[in-house]
Amino acid sequence: MELATIIGLVAITFSILGYVPQVVKSWKTREAGDISLPMILILILSLSAWFAYGLLVENLPLILANAASLSLVLLLFTAKLKYGYDGLRKD
DSSP states (O other): OOHHHHHHHHHHHHHHHTTHHHHHHHHHHTOOTTSOHHHHHHHHHHHHHHHHHHHHHTOHHHHHHHHHHHHHHHHHHHHHHHHSOOSOOOO
């Protein structure tokens, strides 16, 4: 396996795993008020575009990496909608 491929696989792995702690924490604590909704929406758009690009150029690693990342960010988005600060709670 080439060095570039190994580095790419490591980068993809850490990119995907980077979302896991926040998703797990949000679902376990049922808290997502501190997560920025604009950031999540921008990530959804970005990952969707990368996913579409991967489909267009028929690059399976790009497709899989962005599909996995997009799935995790969509879980985070769901947590934000479900558990995010609703403006009624007083801390």
